[in-house]
Amino acid sequence: MLGVKSFLIDSGIEEFPNVEAKDIRAAMPILAKHDVPYLIHAELDCGGFNEVVINEKYNSFLASRPKKWENDAISLMVEMARESKAKGDNCKVHIVHLSSDEALATIAQAKQEGLRFTAETCPHYLTIASENIPDGKTLFKCCPPIRDNQNREHLWQAITDGRLDFIVSDHSPCTPELKHIDTGDIEKAWGGISALQFGLPLIWTEAKERGFSLVDITRLMSRETAKFAGLDQIKGQISLGFHADFLVFDPNTSYEITNAMIKHRHNITPYAGRMVTGQVLHTFVRGHHVYQQDQFNNVPIGKPLLKGQF
Ligand SMILES: [Zn+2]
Structure with a gap:
């Protein structure tokens, strides 16, 4: 096991209830003993927003899950991490899919204190602004929600x-039916963004304008993620003895994302119609050439990655 995830809020799945401070206190020494990071879905329902009527209005959905929910959840986790350090366990805490810019100072403070505290964000929080999300487009629904453009700039x-350690896909493989695409009912729609295939071109398109190099992107989307998952002896860099997981990337070609391009099981994405720069031409997995110019060459050869069994 490479990590354990808990929700601080109702996950929407009956068999996956949320945890509270007492559960976190009980889990931390066990996770610390095995040096497994504690991944937290950081939204804490502080009440007052459950009466908001959402229907197909994006702004109503946004108002129903305020930044305060994330901020409070992250403050709670910093307290928990402090306690854990004081007890001598020093459990690793990781905030998954961060959206609220107001929580960044709290994360920075935790790092300054020497807590083992990390946080990630995702392409959708870095490339989409709520001002541009049309009503009734359930494909843009995720939790925590995509916020306004100023928030995006702060991320x-x-x-x-x-202050943020790396960028991860948080890909949602949800079916079109569960997304309620036909009715546009954001309230009923499953949360999650489907865009795994486009993560690299989406991030590259934005990042190159901001002065990032491809070396920076490999650090943020590969090396640091491998290191965090404890896979830094086999993945995340081009070195002798490491897995030969490569891609050949054309950083200059621009094109429009279409549903027809999608290789995921369900061909839906909120990015259809968006222009991006950068194209994956070839992919190699452990030295095997598995993808080239829109075609897959082999049957799937991915393997489960279990702690200590690489
Ligand atoms: Zn989550």
């Missing part, structure tokens, strides 16, 4: 200065 600053 980029945090990527630049290291």
Whole structure:
């Protein structure tokens, strides 16, 4: 096991209930003993927003899940990490899919204190602004929600200065039916963004305008993620003895994302119609050439990655 995830809020799945401070206190020594990071879905329902009527209005959905929910959840986790350090366990805490810019100062403070505290964000929080999300487009629904453009700019600053540690897909493989695409009912729609295939071109398109190099992107989307998952002896760099997981990337070609391009099981994405720069031409997995110019060459050869069994 490479990590354990808990929700601080109702996950929407009956068999996956949320945890509270007492559960976190019980889990931390066990996770610390095995040096497994504690991944937290950081939204804490502080009440007052459950009466908001959402229907197909994006702004109503946004108002129903305020930044305060994330901020409070992250403050709670910093307290928990402090306690864990004081007890001598020093459990690793990781905030998954961060959206609220207001929580960045709290994360920075935790790092300054020497807590083992990390945080990630995702392409959708870095490339989409709520001002541009039309009503009734359930494909844009995720939790925590995509916020306004100023929030997005602040997340980029945090990527630049290291308050955010890396960028992950958080890909949602949800079916079109569960997304309620036909009715546009954001309230009923499953949360999650489907865009795994486009993560690299989406991030590259934005990042190159902000002065990032491809070396920076490999650090943010490969090396640091491998290191975090404890896979840094086999993945995340081009070195002798490491897995030969490569891609050949054309950083200059621009094109429009279409549903027809999608290789995911369900061909839906909120990015259809968006122009991006950068194209994956070839992919190699452990030295095997598996993808080239829109075609897959082999049957799937991916393997489960279990701690200590690489
Ligand atoms: Zn989550």
